[in-house]
Amino acid sequence: xxxxxxxxxxxxxxxxxxxxxxxxHTTGMxxxxxxxxxxTRAGLEAFKTIVEPGTIKHLERxxxxxxxxxxxxxxxxxxxxxxxxxxxxxxxxEDDRIAAxxx
Amino acid sequence: MTPIxxxxxxxxxxxxxxxxxxxxxxxxxxxAWTPLKKPxxxxxxxxxxxxxxxxxxxxxxxxxxxxxxxxIPKNTPVSEIRFSHLTEQYLPAAxxxxxxxxxxxxxxxxxxxxxxxxxxxxxxxxxxxxxxxRRTREELIPNVVERFEAQGVDLAFLIPL
Numbered sequence: 001x002x003x004x005x006x007x008x009x010x011x012x013x014x015x016x017x018x019x020x021x022x023x024x025h026t027t028g029m030x031x032x033x034x035x036x037x038x039x040t041r042a043g044l045e046a047f048k049t050i051v052e053p054g055t056i057k058h059l060e061r062x063x064x065x066x067x068x069x070x071x072x073x074x075x076x077x078x079x080x081x082x083x084x085x086x087x088x089x090x091x092x093x094e095d096d097r098i099a100a101x102x103x
Numbered sequence: 104m105t106p107i108x109x110x111x112x113x114x115x116x117x118x119x120x121x122x123x124x125x126x127x128x129x130x131x132x133x134x135a136w137t138p139l140k141k142p143x144x145x146x147x148x149x150x151x152x153x154x155x156x157x158x159x160x161x162x163x164x165x166x167x168x169x170x171x172x173x174x175i176p177k178n179t180p181v182s183e184i185r186f187s188h189l190t191e192q193y194l195p196a197a198x199x200x201x202x203x204x205x206x207x208x209x210x211x212x213x214x215x216x217x218x219x220x221x222x223x224x225x226x227x228x229x230x231x232x233x234x235x236x237r238r239t240r241e242e243l244i245p246n247v248v249e250r251f252e253a254q255g256v257d258l259a260f261l262i263p264l
Contacts, residue, residue, distance in 0.1 A: 089165050
């Protein structure tokens with residue numbers, strides 16, 4: 001399942017489910033267990049409901065959080081948001097680094 | 104409103120910034136099609152999330168073509184699930200609530216309800232921003248396939264970031 005329709009099309013998987021949500025929310029909105037459950041369930045049920053190879057099922061969902069997320073995603077003034085590309089593990093928290101690697 | 108065309112958007116944005124454009128993968132062959140071997144409610148499901156998911160205590164992903172994978176036990180408490188991925192701008196929601204891209208709780212519920220027969224004991228993760236198609240094909244994908252085969256899964260459920 002995914003939220004980038006053109007990238008799903010490029011990969012052309014045998015079965016796919018598309019949700020028109022901002023990237024980073026493939027299986028639902030944060031703190032919304034119902035949305036997450038329904039999306040995950042729709043993704044799994046596509047295994048049995050899709051019978052034509054290459055089908056991309058579009059889920060009719062409504063993003064109910066931040067207003068115009070598409071305008072924000074398309075805003076070029078944001079520049080390059082990628083992190084530095086090197087071989088240093090990037091921990092979410094310093095405590096994680098200590099837990100994995102020690103002090 | 105029409106879906107965003109990410110490939111065009113990213114190509115234009117990085118070109119303007121003076122970077123070489125991504126060589127996007129585009130499938131040339133028709134999709135591989137495998138009919139279900141058994142009903143969904145009897146199938147063992149393998150899961151791969153590309154959001155760079157790791158568990159506290161595991162080594163995090165690095166951002167330059169890391170082709171390793173992690174095994175996330177399906178009974179891991181949500182409070183111990185973390186993410187490291189090159190495009191961190193897409194991670195704030197998942198770092199607040201991992202189920203946004205790593206639906207460990209919905210999957211447990213769907214398993215308990217019998218919608219699927221079983222979720223494999225470990226969910227797999229990788230860091231989906233590997234720029235080298237060759238290394239993806241020769242290192243990352245064989246890692247994943249080998250693990251799915253060892254798990255004896257009937258289906259592979261892929262969840263990109």
